[in-house]
Amino acid sequence: MSDKIAYSRQGDIAILTVRNPPVNALSQAVRQGLSDGMDRAEADAGVRAVLIVGEGRAFFAGADITEFGKPPLAPHLPDLVNRIEASPLLVVASMHGVSLGGGLEVALGCHYRIAVPSAKVGLPEVHLGLLPGAGGTQRLPRLTGVEAGLDVMTTGRHIGADKAHALGIIDVVQDGDPKDNGIAYAQRLLDEGAGPRPVSAMPPPDPIDWDAAFDAILAKGRGQISPAWCVRAVQASVEKPFAEGLKAERQIFYDLMQTDQRQGMIHAFFSERAVSNLPELKGVEPRAVHHIAVIGGGTMGAGIATAALLSGLRVHLLEMSPEAGEAARGRIEGNLAGALKRGKITADQHEAILTQALQIVTSYDTLAEVDLVIEAVFEDMDVKKQVFAELDRVCKPGAILASNTSYLDINEIAATTSRPADVLGLHFFSPAHVMKLLEVVVGDKTAPEVTATGFALGKRLNKISVRAGVCDGFIGNRILATYRTAADQMILDGASPYDIDAALEEFGFAMGPFAVADLAGLDIGWAVRKRKRAEGHAPTRDATYADKLCEDGHFGQKTGKGYYDYAAGPKARVPNPDVLPMIEADRARLGITPRDFNHEEITRRYMAAMVNEAAKVVGEGIARRPLDVDMTLLFGYGFPRYRGGPLKWADIVGLEPLLNDIKSYAAADPDFWAPAPLLEQLVAENKTFDDLNKKG
Ligand code: HSC
Numbered sequence: 001m002s003d004k005i006a007y008s009r010q011g012d013i014a015i016l017t018v019r020n021p022p023v024n025a026l027s028q029a030v031r032q033g034l035s036d037g038m039d040r041a042e043a044d045a046g047v048r049a050v051l052i053v054g055e056g057r058a059f060f061a062g063a064d065i066t067e068f069g070k071p072p073l074a075p076h077l078p079d080l081v082n083r084i085e086a087s088p089l090l091v092v093a094s095m096h097g098v099s100l101g102g103g104l105e106v107a108l109g110c111h112y113r114i115a116v117p118s119a120k121v122g123l124p125e126v127h128l129g130l131l132p133g134a135g136g137t138q139r140l141p142r143l144t145g146v147e148a149g150l151d152v153m154t155t156g157r158h159i160g161a162d163k164a165h166a167l168g169i170i171d172v173v174q175d176g177d178p179k180d181n182g183i184a185y186a187q188r189l190l191d192e193g194a195g196p197r198p199v200s201a202m203p204p205p206d207p208i209d210w211d212a213a214f215d216a217i218l219a220k221g222r223g224q225i226s227p228a229w230c231v232r233a234v235q236a237s238v239e240k241p242f243a244e245g246l247k248a249e250r251q252i253f254y255d256l257m258q259t260d261q262r263q264g265m266i267h268a269f270f271s272e273r274a275v276s277n278l279p280e281l282k283g284v285e286p287r288a289v290h291h292i293a294v295i296g297g298g299t300m301g302a303g304i305a306t307a308a309l310l311s312g313l314r315v316h317l318l319e320m321s322p323e324a325g326e327a328a329r330g331r332i333e334g335n336l337a338g339a340l341k342r343g344k345i346t347a348d349q350h351e352a353i354l355t356q357a358l359q360i361v362t363s364y365d366t367l368a369e370v371d372l373v374i375e376a377v378f379e380d381m382d383v384k385k386q387v388f389a390e391l392d393r394v395c396k397p398g399a400i401l402a403s404n405t406s407y408l409d410i411n412e413i414a415a416t417t418s419r420p421a422d423v424l425g426l427h428f429f430s431p432a433h434v435m436k437l438l439e440v441v442v443g444d445k446t447a448p449e450v451t452a453t454g455f456a457l458g459k460r461l462n463k464i465s466v467r468a469g470v471c472d473g474f475i476g477n478r479i480l481a482t483y484r485t486a487a488d489q490m491i492l493d494g495a496s497p498y499d500i501d502a503a504l505e506e507f508g509f510a511m512g513p514f515a516v517a518d519l520a521g522l523d524i525g526w527a528v529r530k531r532k533r534a535e536g537h538a539p540t541r542d543a544t545y546a547d548k549l550c551e552d553g554h555f556g557q558k559t560g561k562g563y564y565d566y567a568a569g570p571k572a573r574v575p576n577p578d579v580l581p582m583i584e585a586d587r588a589r590l591g592i593t594p595r596d597f598n599h600e601e602i603t604r605r606y607m608a609a610m611v612n613e614a615a616k617v618v619g620e621g622i623a624r625r626p627l628d629v630d631m632t633l634l635f636g637y638g639f640p641r642y643r644g645g646p647l648k649w650a651d652i653v654g655l656e657p658l659l660n661d662i663k664s665y666a667a668a669d670p671d672f673w674a675p676a677p678l679l680e681q682l683v684a685e686n687k688t689f690d691d692l693n694k695k696g
Contacts, residue, residue: 005033006055007040012048013186014041014089015179023061024054026102028073030064034106035075038087048190049090051182052110059095059119059178060103065128068257068266077102077134078250081109085198090189094182095119095170098158104169105134108143111197114172114185115161121169124156126226128269129262129642133253137233138245139199143168146205150234154217154227200242210235223508224642226256260652264644268634271627271645271693276455276465278624279696284448286456287398293318293370295387297328297360300404301376303432306335307461309353310344310433316359316367325360332358335433364390372400372457374426379527381408385416392417400450402426407473407528410443420445424454427474429636430520437636438463439474464635469622475632478622479613479646481528485672486609487513488543491583494594495602497563498575503599504606508640514563515573516638517546518556526550540669541590545582552578608661611650612676618647618692619678625696626689647689659683 004027006017016037018024034052041050054060063077075083084091084106093099093110099121107113107121115121123132123140131137132153141149144167152159152167164170174181210231218228229252236248256262291314294305305315309332317332319325333354340350359366367373373395375387384403391401401423403413414423425441438461440454451467458465468474473481487500501512517525526547532538549555549562556562557570564573587594614629623629630645643649650658659679666673682688 002029002033002036004030005037007037009044009047010183011187012046012190013051013183014044014047014049015051015053015183016041017179018052018054018060019056021056023058023098024056024103025061025064025066026077026106027064027067030060031075031077031080035080035083038084041089042087047089049092049186050087051092051094051179051186052084052106053094053179053182054096056097058097058103059093059099060106061098062101062103062124063134065266065269068128068262077105078246081105081134082246085109085111085196085200088196090186090194090196092182092186092189094178094185095121095161096178098122100158101125101132101136102134105132105136105139108136108139108169108199109134112172112185112189112194113170114174114181115164115170116178116181117161117173117175119161119164119170119173120158121161121164122156122158123153124158126154126156126224126230127265129224129226129259129265130256131226131230131233131249131253133250135200135246135249137230137249138237138242140169141205141234141237142199142202144205146208146234146238149205150213150217150230153230153234204238207235207238222510222640223506224640225259225261229256261642263652264642264648267627267630267644267648267690268641271631272464272634274693275628275631276459278451278455278467281448281452281455284452286453287371287400287449289371289400289453289457289460290314291316291370293367293373295373295375295391296377297324297331298376299331300428300430300432301374302328302331302335303430303434304374304376304404304428305358306332306339306433307428307463309336309357310339311460311462312357313460314357314359316361316370318361318364318367320362322362325362329358329360335431339433364394367391367394368396370395370399372402372453374402374404376404376428379405379408381412384408384413388413388416388423392419398422400424400453402454404428406477409472410441410470411445414443414445421447422450424450425468425470425474426454426457427468427476429476435636436462436464437476437632438465439468439476439632439636440465441468441470441474443470464631466628466632467624468628468632469620471617471620471622475617475623475629476636478617479610479629479633480637482613483606483610484513484517484525485539486606488546489539489541489669489672490597490602490605491545492541492543492587492590492592493597495597496580496583499597499599500602500606503602506599507603507607508643510638518562518564518566520556521558522546522550522555522562539672541592543583543586545579545586548582549576549579604661605665607646607649608658608665609673610646611658612662612673612679614646615676615679615682615689618689619676625693627693651688651690655679655683655688 004020008015020030041047091110092112093107095115104121161173165173214231221227233249236245293316294301295318297319305317308315410425414420424446427439429435429437438458455465497514504512554561565576617623626647633639662675
């Protein structure tokens with residue numbers, strides 16, 4: 001028997017204990033061990049019941065994802081689940097930690113299910129571009145009904161034991177040791193004369209309007225297909241005999257396995273975990289951080305302070321005046337009220353944060369004891385330098401001084417202090433207590449333990465932290481500036497902002513770039529354009545329509561008008577009729593005859609600009625690996641997760657055709673479209689971005 005499964009006996013009960021750390025993924029060895037364990041129990045004289053229980057953190061985290069994309073190895077999971085269910089012995093699953101995907105499917109193949117109160121179950125396969133492929137779409141609806149079953153599998157969310165019990169997924173919820181609980185429960189069932197109770201033998205649930213459900217879920221997924229296909233598999237569970245339903249499920253599973261979306265989502269799953277794994281920080285101890293200061297209580301500073309408070313840190317928030325301090329407190333209170341409402345904190349925690357953990361101050365001298373400071377003041381180098389001079393004066397030795405700048409040179413800021421090794425960038429995204437991305441910007445002199453502390457803080461704040469080098473805009477905003485310029489240039493050539501938003505939303509972005517600009521505030525881009533013009537870095541054909549909007553006081557949603565008119569509310573996007581005439585005036589000034597762009601052409605150009613700049617960012621070492629760029633765009637810029645990130649997307653569509661596109665655009669604008677050397681090199685060597693990820 002495989003060493004992943006330990007076989008033992010207690011009276012009439014055979015116990016199969018799963019030992020496959022860290023999370024008991026159902027690898028080939030585990031499947032084989034379970035199958036052998038069932039054979040052994042059935043041949044073991046006197047055994048009347050089997051208990052399946054996991055050791056360590058989980059019952060089972062699901063199928064072993066590292067085996068996907070490789071030739072499947074027997075025993076296959078669906079066959080194993082059927083085999084367990086068909087046993088003449090009574091089979092009990094005792095669940096703790098997570099039982100996800102194939103892990104829950106194994107439990108559904110067991111005849112009875114008991115769980116500890118902290119256990120969580122779910123069918124998260126849709127987050128990998130798949131659907132449950134080991135009978136989950138056929139068995140779960142027999143227990144829960146179609147609507148609840150579809151909710152579980154199309155959202156992929158984790159469900160607590162009590163809720164799962166209420167839904168009929170778990171029979172008993174009981175505190176205690178999972179193994180002891182399972183043995184006692186199996187014994188009780190035997191004593192009561194219970195026998196095997198296969199879910200497959202239960203009657204199918206009532207039907208729903210399948211086509212309507214399919215269309216609604218497809219529309220909600222913004223192009224992601226696997227949730228909608230759950231509907232068709234569940235439909236089969238209602239309309240076909242069990243064995244035929246299983247075949248239908250398996251066919252859809254195999255079809256989804258072949259899709260780009262499956263590749264993209266599995267890339268996202270592993271990259272999300274790999275991105276904070278820096279070889280340079282192996283063995284480097286982060287500094288202890290218990291108490292931080294945030295300088296500036298605007299939207300960004302208040303969001304950062306909220307995130308820190310929610311993670312249990314003490315926060316001093318420094319503002320210029322008591323009035324500004326009170327306004328900052330109001331913002332934080334608003335954020336915390338939201339967290340309380342969503343159940344992220346209890347009323348007691350809310351009270352303790354506001355009365356003890358948060359302190360609003362107006363003097364730098366109060367910051368002498370803090371472990372780390374995050375400056376979030378106006379985006380101006382001189383202002384930042386003044387702040388850092390003050391911090392350098394008052395902060396204790398060893399305190400870390402961080403800037404939340406989104407573009408400015410961390411090395412220049414660090415050089416104004418007497419302790420450049422303690423300075424780094426911590427670039428949050430607004431709203432900072434919600435958005436998952438944190439760019440940890442490492443300056444030339446930043447000490448390794450300071451970088452390690454940035455990553456440790458990111459983890460504590462539940463962020464996805466990405467290492468970025470110093471350049472204008474770091475990873476994300478530098479790439480954004482390029483694809484936004486490509487969009488502006490397309491507008492000069494004839495596309496409208498509304499065509500571009502529609503094309504990118506079809507591609508899977510939650511919002512197109514112009515709707516995003518309206519949301520973020522058009523004044524941000526205005527300030528950047530003015531700075532770049534002053535530095536002599538304006539595009540050859542410089543569009544001014546966005547400046548005109550700002551000059552007229554239209555900054556997007558916050559003023560009620562930008563590219564769109566929000567008179568009917570923030571979600572009611574109506575094109576602002578003033579915008580197209582402003583664009584036409586720009587075209588006339590620059591002597592451009594507009595032409596039509598279709599959505600495919602818009603997307604190709606936009607993505608080509610994004611990939612080309614991303615390749616430069618990786619080639620220059622600003623991002624460590626292609627996957628670092630992918631995670632930045634996924635978690636900070638609304639890039640569709642099912643496409644994996646821009647460089648995963650590039651690998652999938654092919655680097656050579658992309659390079660050819662870039663070269664063809666370069667004919668009209670050679671500076672902007674200069675191909676990234678790294679992209680040219682990969683094409684010449686017939687390699688992919690993912691080959692670089694694998695090198696680490
Ligand atoms: C599935 O089950 C498909 C089936 O329906 C059908 C299959 C049918 C096939 C038919 C063929 C004929 N596999 O996240 P953490 C690793 S699809 C392999 O840091 P946490 C993870 O990479 C699966 N490895 O910990 C990491 O490795 P590292 C459905 C897995 O406590 C380590 O474990 N299940 C793995 O924050 C720790 O993970 C899911 O989608 C897996 N399944 O979270 C669940 N799961 O240390 C995916 C994890 O080297 N997993 N690893 O970096 C999760 O959601 C989270 O990992 C947990 C733990 C909540 C389990």
